[in-house]
Amino acid sequence: MPSEKESRPRRPGREPSPAQWDWDCPATRRRLEELYFREQDYIRAGSEDSRNFWAFFERLRRFQSRRSERECEPAVSRGPAEPPAASRLLDLPREYDARYRINLSVLSADVEGLARGRRLDPGPPREQLSEFRMALLHYLDFTQKQSFAKLAKLHRERAALPIAQYRDRLLRAVAQNQVVVVAGDTGCGKSTQVPQFLLAAGYSHVACTQPRRIACISLAKRVGFESLHQYGDQVGYQIRFESTRSPATKIVFLTEGLLLRQVQREPMLPGYHVLIADEVHERHLHSDFLLGVLRRLLPARPDLKLVLMSATINIRLFSGYFGGAPVLQVPGRIFPITVIYQPIPKEEASTSGKSERLDPRPYLRVLQAIDHKYPPEERGDLLVFLSGVAEIGAVLEAAQTYATHTQRWIVLPLHSTLSVTEQDKVFDVPPPGVRKCILSTNIAETSVTIDGVRFVLDSGKVKEMSYDPQGKLQRLQEFWISRASAEQRKGRAGRTGPGVCYRLYAESDYDAFSPYPVPEIQRVALDALVLQLKSMGLGDPRTFPFLEPPPLSSLETAVRYLRDQGALDEAEDLTPIGNLLAQLPVDVVVGKMLVLGALFGLTEPTLTVAAALSVQSPFLRPAHANPDCATARRPLESPHGDPLTLLNAFNEWVQVKSERSGCSRKWCRRRGLEEHRLYEAANLRRQFQELLRDHQLLEVASSQPSDSYSRQSRHRERRELHRLWRSHTETEGRKRKVLRLQDGAASSSSEEEEEGGARGRGKRSIDIQDVKFKLRHNVDELQAASSSVLSSSQLALLKLVLCRGLYPQLAVPDQLNSSRKDSDQIFHTRNKQGVVLHPTCVFATTPELLQAKEGSECGGTQDSKDGLSRHHQLLAFVSLLETNKPYLVNCVRVPALQALLLFSRSLDTSADCARLVADGWLELTIPDAEAALRLLSAALQLRATWEKLLNQKLEGRGREPGRQPSSQDVSVLTRGLLEFLQIEVLYSLRRLTGLEKQVLYIGPQTVAAAPRLPGLFQGTEMKPDEVKGGHRVTDYLTYNCLATDTDLYSDCLRSFWTCPHCDLHMPFTPLERMCHESTCRPPEAPLEEAAGSSSKTTALHRLYHCDVCQQEFMFTPTEILRHKKQHQ
Amino acid sequence: MESHKEAQPKGEFKCQLCGLTAPYTYYGQKPPNTRSIVLLEESYVMKDPFTPDKDRFLILGSQCSLCSRSVCVGTECSLFYSKRFCLPCANDNLKAFPLEIQEDMDKKKPQPKSFPSKKMDAKT
Ligand SMILES: [Zn+2]
């Protein structure tokens, strides 16, 4: 080997280098790099590696020159000693040289030749070349040792995990049983090791479910790392928007929800051989449901293995559920923890009880106690468990002040609504003498593990969504935690050494805690679960064998809700729309919007609104706190409501991103927007779009740039983006940063600014989120979609779509709102009185938008005693959230009369139809009875058409175009709806009192005042309503069932009326009239004209050709009559 | 986001002294994609899992030139001095090594716990 010859042993420093030789000269280094660090070489010029090499080289030279000074003499005397005879036996070199300790060599014949032959200048002298090459060898050896040390450490750590001792027992159990339960406490290593044991034992197609997305990513990374494959290869993860799965993937970490979706598509789960369900003790809704589904599946898949992993809580429940599955109990690795009970003194508890804000004093006392008792050199951080974000805020503020004062703490918040970068901070290390104080929700109880925690401070509280099935109301309430949670929290102090746990409650409180947390299935809305259960064909949810059945009332409420929403029919079978909704991983309400939007060609804005409503609001709370922010936000605010404000914000943001992408972060900050959530919305939007395409509700886009030039440039751009992405992921495995004292989160926004600035100054000023965004989305397409401004009629339609989606989630303004202060506006829903607007709501700051005041041109009926107006409005809301008050979240305002006529599930009328009751709680009174009848009749027709087209759309999916609703039909409906919305009529709107509701109906009548025109109404038979009285016209309309104190027989009173269509002139009861009108309606005739008609025309205007004056008019039926009278 | 093709593992390397296991992708003296570098012994090599650069390799171990047992390159298991020696073999032949090596070995002596006695019985 040529290298052998070149690297003949040589004592460094003996021969002086030529005087002109300077190792530090950049030109010298460049010359050597040209020779040794070429593109094809192991180390490349200009790379991180080459920089590391030169740093190493300098250290090596310093070290060698020091040693040669020290050892010069003795080395000479010892060096050429006679080699022992034994060394010849082993065939070792005669003379010692450190070089023989290195097991690799650098080939360089070509290099040397190149150096001498290429140029006139002689190249580096042989001696220097040789010295350089020795250094290179030492460097390579050093990097090998470094990496190997990491490998060995990894191996040691894995072997030291308690679960490592159970490897064989586990594999035996899995081989012999279909279901195995692994019960082990924190730190036993089950989540990372069990998947690897199974892989190493030859199992493949393994899925491991996690309750949280973040855990899927981190476990895939960890397991990929530990199993020494680059992650993305054999170890992958799959979460809502991201997947690193490939054909090579042997194990995938995924959320429970996602696996359930897969069961829905392929009930036998043919893609998997082993399922690991991790953290089943947490009892999430999806987890419980998944276990139920798997229990049913196992007999049909005898080859499928199931491993349940749980903390050592309630193990018998899981084992028993799976027919006494064997349990492998693994001890946790935990150090002793001292528990100190420090209940909050009575007097403090009572003062803080009243105010809404948490009293931080008990928390500060613990910080002080730690400072007094433990010297700062003894490291160890503090983890504080608080119930919610508001509580974190309160303690953060006080602790921050204390930290600034003492310079001994860095205070960091941790909760799921923080961005990932902000969350990551808790993993960084504090400088010496300073402790981290992490203020966390129960996220740190199980899902986030922070090393170095020695102290735990437990408030004993948790805030959880609780669900009131009666009111279908979600409540965020504070509860005492369970004993299991308390132990879990305590355990966090003993992961790396002995720890201390301070509990802000008494030991007697602890004893009174419930043993386990309440499973989620017992306390949340079950709509989605029931829908999924139905679509999996699992039968009646009431008899499904759940791990622990949910309250029957919750199931009943869910079934009723789904029926109300039109997802289930009367027999509780899935309707076409229900079937589709079951496949959309979104709230039923949002899913409905998507489908409805698709019908009207409003897909783009509906997608955006649906996505934005499905993520946490990007608007950070205190906009009023910062006037600049409030001003910057104002142009985004829509007077129509929050969903449209979200639409504006998203669209603007997309514009900013596509025009000046680097600025979007700043743009967001200025407006108090959390950009992270806009990214999430963009991801979700795309997912919805794909879902709609998958379900043939959206044509496959063909918006590829057509010419080859733009295709190429798009391709180039993507390549560049990929390069940026790669270079980011390569440096992503960054080391823990050392925190600075000022890193405490005084205000997260200014901090981010700092971070952005620092990055801007550095060499890589790219915004990786932006790169990800551009890689994931077709920005041009998105920009095009978000730049089109909605016309006023599109806006009106969109609101209608939102309202129909949200129905029956409606709230009516209190009648006295106009005399209340802005902040005191009160609303009522059907089930809940006295709700208020969420402070982020547009109408909270501009309530005048909701007041039914008449414009001056309408004749000054404002504040009339009878409450008559043309402009009553309702709020359709996305959710009702109860914290300290019940709040309406995400509201859109809609015209009350039209919305109720179009969407009510139950409409009850008086005999003349001038009095209507919608859904048994809102009363509409229209003094102009004739107008009322016209409106009702128009609404009936619109509803029928809308329903028909929607069903066509849903049923005709993927079929030949003939089965799809024709675009003409759709535009007829569209126009009809728009005209309907523009009808102006004076009416009053009132919420019925409880007493009124009780005596609302006349009830079944013995003397049937049956109308004499049965069957005339659109072919439906009118039957007397057995409960309400009166007659059922459609499944939602009951005619003349309202009790009235005036005239019970008014329905029998006929008056002369001329049909505007057929000119039939005869006495009609209101009902007969309605029936006649609906059958007599001329077919599509007047609609072409309607397109050109001015905006003043209403649904009731139609083309009228007068034979007498030989002219054509746009007339309402009344106008036609009036006109005809002229000629008589 | 992108998956590039990577060398498939050839098998699993296991150090017969410390039990360290790792999948190796290459065995020999000339790992792929490392033009100018050669190994001076037949070694078990894998892609260095600790750097994203897919051309970097990591030498896991090789066979003891005396007893042919597979040993890792960790200093508690083996020694390289122009050839690979497992530590038991090196200790058996301590006198054959230059003083520099012997000194190093002496320094390590106080912690012989990583070599259970039953593993010391291998003979040359
Ligand atoms: Zn070893």
Ligand SMILES: [Zn+2]
């Ligand atoms: Zn040996």
